[in-house]
Amino acid sequence: AQTVTQSQPEMSVQEAETVTLSCTYDTSESDYYLFWYKQPPSRQMILVIRQEAYKQQNATENRFSVNFQKAAKSFSLKISDSQLGDAAMYFCAHPGGYGQNFVFGPGTRLSVLP
Amino acid sequence: NAGVTQTPKFQVLKTGQSMTLQCAQDMNHEYMSWYRQDPGMGLRLIHYSVGAGITDQGEVPNGYNVSRSTTEDFPLRLLSAAPSQTSVYFCASSSGTQNSPLHFGNGTRLTVT
Numbered sequence A: 001a002q003t004v005t006q007s008q009p010e011m012s013v014q015e016a017e018t019v020t021l022s023c024t025y026d027t028s029e030s031d032y033y034l035f036w037y038k039q040p041p042s043r044q045m046i047l048v049i050r051q052e053a054y055k056q057q058n059a060t061e062n063r064f065s066v067n068f069q070k071a072a073k074s075f076s077l078k079i080s081d082s083q084l085g086d087a088a089m090y091f092c093a094h095p096g097g098y099g100q101n102f103v104f105g106p107g108t109r110l111s112v113l114p
Numbered sequence B: 001n002a003g004v005t006q007t008p009k010f011q012v013l014k015t016g017q018s019m020t021l022q023c024a025q026d027m028n029h030e031y032m033s034w035y036r037q038d039p040g041m042g043l044r045l046i047h048y049s050v051g052a053g054i055t056d057q058g059e060v061p062n063g064y065n066v067s068r069s070t071t072e073d074f075p076l077r078l079l080s081a082a083p084s085q086t087s088v089y090f091c092a093s094s095s096g097t098q099n100s101p102l103h104f105g106n107g108t109r110l111t112v113t
Helices: none
Strands: A003-005 A010-014 A019-021 A024-026 A033-039 A046-052 A064-069 A074-079 A088-094 A108-113 B004-007 B010-013 B019-025 B031-038 B042-051 B054-057 B064-066 B076-078 B087-094 B108-112
Touching (some): A003 A088, A010 A019, A024 A074, A033 A064, A046 A064, A046 A074, A088 B042, B004 B087, B010 B019, B042 B064
Parallel strands (some): A010 A108, B010 B108
Antiparallel strands (some): A003 A024, A019 A074, A033 A046, A033 A088, A064 A074, A088 A108, B004 B019, B019 B076, B031 B087, B064 B076, B087 B108
């Protein structure tokens, strides 16, 4: 069974600083995608970034980037120049076969300190 | 551009009552699913559907029923509510291809007393 682990229940970062959220996963597939979702207090689930396992290059979306280590099955999210609006729950997710039935990690609550 | 529409936003039930959470999407997605979110457990899959007329169980299906009569709609029914079903529920859809993200509704906070 696929599993996703986020070992940091809570993290905090100073505004304008950089923070890295950890995620590890388990899968038997060779080609797959990984996702990070953000859930602000509004409860909305917002896609932050996705990574294809087949690609060596780490994905980047503006201030958000990933450090993908396929052999270690590690998929961490780096947020640069943190802003107050980045405060949220962050979920790492791995879809099952054929892009369906996502498995989510337990989440990391990020606080941004002014 | 509605995306995934989920209703209601909040609901309070007494133990034993039944209710239906509504979900509709206008993106012509074949894949739809229901998740529940509980503190420290992330989102867990309740039921899913890969097309009209096809449904299957996820990780935590007990106490819930679904049906998929059209591509657009995927309601979730609580047959006899229990306090253990107090949670936040999300409907989500995707095109079902490997690189497709889930598109989520805004969630329903359900409290069972």
